[in-house]
Amino acid sequence: MAAALKKGSLVRAIAEQLQGSVELLASDGRIPSYVLETNGEILDIKGDYALVRFSRPTPNVWVRLDQLQSAA
DSSP states (O other): OGGGOOTTOEEEEOHHHHTTOHHHHTTTSOOOHHHHHSOEEEEEEETTEEEEEESSSSOOEEEEGGGEEEOO
């Protein structure tokens, strides 16, 4: 699934993939509700990560591609 994601794709975060991930543990460990409840748009892709803008006025975040799924 992650291979089909590209710049401009609408995506949703996969809670099971985010929970307990190294990326989440490096932060405060809580997943903000908007990450799981809203769609995001991929702004850029670098290696295994995508820069995602969610539909809330929050900073863009880097998320591993395997932690995202297509929102379509």
